[in-house]
Amino acid sequence: MNQHHARTAVFSAGSWGTAVGKIMADAGTSVIMHARRDEIADAINATHRNAGYFPDVELPHTVTATTDPATALDGADFLVLSIPAQSLRTGLAAWAPHIGPDTVIVSLMKGIEIGSGLRASQVITEVTGIGAERVAVLSGPNLAREIMDGQPAAATVACPDEDAAHRVQRACHTPYFRPYTSTDVTGCELGGAVKNVIALAVGIASGMGMGHNAQAMLITRGLAETTRLATAMGAHPATLAGLAGLGDLVATCSSPLSRNRTFGTHLGHGLTVAEATAATRQTTEGVKSAEAILALAGAHDVEMPITEIVSDLLHEKVTLDQAASALMQRPPKPER
Numbered sequence: 269m270n271q272h273h274a275r276t277a278v279f280s281a282g283s284w285g286t287a288v289g290k291i292m293a294d295a296g297t298s299v300i301m302h303a304r305r306d307e308i309a310d311a312i313n314a315t316h317r318n319a320g321y322f323p324d325v326e327l328p329h330t331v332t333a334t335t336d337p338a339t340a341l342d343g344a345d346f347l348v349l350s351i352p353a354q355s356l357r358t359g360l361a362a363w364a365p366h367i368g369p370d371t372v373i374v375s376l377m378k379g380i381e382i383g384s385g386l387r388a389s390q391v392i393t394e395v396t397g398i399g400a401e402r403v404a405v406l407s408g409p410n411l412a413r414e415i416m417d418g419q420p421a422a423a424t425v426a427c428p429d430e431d432a433a434h435r436v437q438r439a440c441h442t443p444y445f446r447p448y449t450s451t452d453v454t455g456c457e458l459g460g461a462v463k464n465v466i467a468l469a470v471g472i473a474s475g476m477g478m479g480h481n482a483q484a485m486l487i488t489r490g491l492a493e494t495t496r497l498a499t500a501m502g503a504h505p506a507t508l509a510g511l512a513g514l515g516d517l518v519a520t521c522s523s524p525l526s527r528n529r530t531f532g533t534h535l536g537h538g539l540t541v542a543e544a545t546a547a548t549r550q551t552t553e554g555v556k557s558a559e560a561i562l563a564l565a566g567a568h569d570v571e572m573p574i575t576e577i578v579s580d581l582l583h584e585k586v587t588l589d590q591a592a593s594a595l596m597q598r599p600p601k602p603e604r
């Protein structure tokens with residue numbers, strides 16, 4: 269396929285969808301964004317800006333927008349999916365009839381579905397009936413704001429079909445964005461989903477006034493529990509040491525741009541979950557995914573003490589002080 273004539277449909281025009289739309293346009297594909305709101309689509313077409321999310325950044329003029337799913341998907345080589353993980357099943361069911369037979373789906377979502385325990389790529393194959401070889405995952409340390417500013421970043425594109433992974437890689441490779449390929453979809457998706465819960469924990473610790481030693485402890489032991497779950501579910505351990513694992517964990521747990529870290533900071537300052545939710549405008553996947561991840565841990569007989577305590581805090585079963593001492597007073601054990 270001549271990449272310069274490839275077409276990409278992005279659902280939807282939120283913060284990460286818009287940033288990936290910009291990347292793929294800068295990489296030479298023509299991009300059509302699907303927005304639910306007329307004013308977002310109209311502003312992209314008229315002013316080349318996503319007024320709702322990044323009013324200060326001009327998008328490449330090869331990015332257009334529509335509110336009509338059929339128009340967006342007509343002739344699409346790539347369908348990029350970027351909506352909240354818990355909304356994926358219903359959102360995608362409505363769009364699925366318009367997906368062409370050769371379209372490769374690229375999931376950007378970092379969440380696990382409550383109830384089913386399915387990763388986003390599994391929800392996609394289940395809802396659409398499309399084979400896993402046509403579903404790729406793009407994941408890594410990619411705070412949308414930095415990407416919109418053209419700052420350097422890298423990510424992993426995972427798909428069981430290496431050729432599809434390479435096509436996606438070419439379609440999102442720019443001077444500022446460096447995608448690597450992988451076949452470990454499970455590892456990439458679990459790395460992305462669990463790091464949001466660990467970022468909540470780091471935000472909580474920071475909000476409570478804990479220093480960098482405590483935050484590094486949570487990041488490191490958070491990676492250990494992420495790797496335990498992911499490998500129990502068939503992932504390769506090296507994936508969790510890569511961009512979609514350690515890389516994303518470090519970026520998200522360190523950056524005030526992270527919604528999950530910021531949500532945790534609110535909790536650490538003493539806000540209730542309802543108050544922290546009211547203070548958050550955008551998708552904060554870890555808040556919903558924590559309990560789904562904990563259920564997976566139970567099903568696979570894996571210990572995830574940080575995820576467990578974050579889930580307890582989110583359900584307001586424990587206080588901040590009880591959570592901190594519960595983690596510190598676990599029985600001593602070897603590091604591995």
Ligand SMILES: NC(=O)C1=CN([C@@H]2O[C@H](COP(=O)(O)OP(=O)(O)OC[C@H]3O[C@@H](n4cnc5c(N)ncnc54)[C@H](O)[C@@H]3O)[C@@H](O)[C@H]2O)C=CC1
Pocket residue numbers: 280281282283284285304350351352353355359376377378379410411412413549550551553
């Ligand atoms: N923002 C970031 O820096 C990054 C986000 N992600 C992941 O990307 C996914 C999307 O996150 P963001 O774009 O940041 O969220 P966002 O809150 O900025 O945008 C979400 C988008 O989904 C749409 N949406 C919400 N509910 C919907 C529904 N029921 N049906 C259809 N569309 C719906 C919204 O209109 C909006 O366009 C999440 O899984 C997140 O973890 C991944 C990497 C970076």
Ligand SMILES: O=C(CO)COP(=O)(O)O
Pocket residue numbers: 378408409410411412464467516519520525526527528529551552553
């Ligand atoms: O996934 C992200 C960076 O890679 C964004 O993290 P937040 O969803 O916490 O903002």
